[in-house]
Amino acid sequence: MVSQDFKRQLGGYGLTTAHIFYRRPDHPWLLQSYVWQEYDLCPAFPELQRFLSFWQTSLDGMLHSVTVAHSKLIKPAEISALDGEFRLH
Helix, strand or coil, X not given: CCCHHHHHHHCXXXXXXXXXXXXXXXXXXXXXXXXXXXXXXXXXXXXXXXXHHHHHHHCCCCEEEEEEEEECCCCCCCXXXXXXXXXXX
């Protein structure tokens, strides 16, 4: 049986990592960080948008900044041509 994550990757999803800085509710001058990682579609990032929407409506820590990195894990193989030929007898 194939995993759901693998099926999502075949559907164009890639691994997305977001480094989120937010203000502490009890000390707003203090920034804290949170790392979020999930398979998501670039460039719209619907999963990340859903998570950030949840954050803003349900959590007390006000968002300061979000840095996003994205990589497709399944991509065409890199093929390079070589000069030469090897024969096995």
